[in-house]
Amino acid sequence: MAGPVEAARIRVVATLTDVADLTRNVGGDLVEVQSLATGIEDTHGVPMKPGFIPLLNRADLLVLVGFGCEHAFLPALLEASKNPRIQYGKPAYVDCSRGISPLEVPRSTDHSEGDVHPYGNPHYLLDPVLAKVAVQNICNALVALAPEHQVEFLRHRDDYLARLDAKIIGWQEAMKPLQGAQFVSYHEHWPYFAARFGMKYSGTIELKPGIDPTPRHIEQMIAAMKAEHVPIVVREPQFPEKVPSLIAKQTGATLVKLPIMPGGVPHTETYLDMMDYIVRALVGAVPK
Numbered sequence: 001m002a003g004p005v006e007a008a009r010i011r012v013v014a015t016l017t018d019v020a021d022l023t024r025n026v027g028g029d030l031v032e033v034q035s036l037a038t039g040i041e042d043t044h045g046v047p048m049k050p051g052f053i054p055l056l057n058r059a060d061l062l063v064l065v066g067f068g069c070e071h072a073f074l075p076a077l078l079e080a081s082k083n084p085r086i087q088y089g090k091p092a093y094v095d096c097s098r099g100i101s102p103l104e105v106p107r108s109t110d111h112s113e114g115d116v117h118p119y120g121n122p123h124y125l126l127d128p129v130l131a132k133v134a135v136q137n138i139c140n141a142l143v144a145l146a147p148e149h150q151v152e153f154l155r156h157r158d159d160y161l162a163r164l165d166a167k168i169i170g171w172q173e174a175m176k177p178l179q180g181a182q183f184v185s186y187h188e189h190w191p192y193f194a195a196r197f198g199m200k201y202s203g204t205i206e207l208k209p210g211i212d213p214t215p216r217h218i219e220q221m222i223a224a225m226k227a228e229h230v231p232i233v234v235r236e237p238q239f240p241e242k243v244p245s246l247i248a249k250q251t252g253a254t255l256v257k258l259p260i261m262p263g264g265v266p267h268t269e270t271y272l273d274m275m276d277y278i279v280r281a282l283v284g285a286v287p288k
Ligand SMILES: [Zn+2]
Pocket: 043, 044, 116, 117, 122, 123, 187, 188, 189, 209
């Protein structure tokens, strides 16, 4: 049975597991966070479950990645939720991308080909420095919603940012051997990560974000990777292993399975654990 503290908790729905974890860290015991995604889904297409609508209907706060990351599934859910508090533009609609400049904003506004990055690349949370902006946006929204708990939220935020900052120093140190290292991935998840850690993003197996590869594209990619000696193929768990595995085999590159949100692979339940995992896996993939 819910006690008084339980009943007073702020009900947060987060779209993906990364922003869910960040919200738990800032909100602490004052929030109850449910994530629509479990971590293994495509970030652009979390499959609808019947429980989503009542969850959203009761939510005090909606936390999302933004830059159109959720544009294929969130608008319909929000409409069905019949919850006026969390609609687009309302203070409880918390877009964590606020204040971040997107990379790869398309020059064309014609999205008829199905590109799933219509507003630029939304995968900024794989850069832990930009995750700090998301933490601040979440903190601002919680303070606005429950100003009586401002002191706690700010303390939680400061504690978490201090832990994150210490981790960032360690990750940057660990990633030094990968300076300039080239890699390809299935989906364009990694431009912010590559920029932060000095890796060189050599292309994606997908033709464009959300568009399956053609045999010709795969052939060209294999030829280019051989010519450039690209040592790493990143495979995200959302996508089938067959093509990345074939490309790795044909080029002699190492295939590395990396989560793109917490819970994507075992032992990555929190954002910090996920980033630890990614750094460890990449460092382990380069020849000593
Ligand atoms: Zn994407």
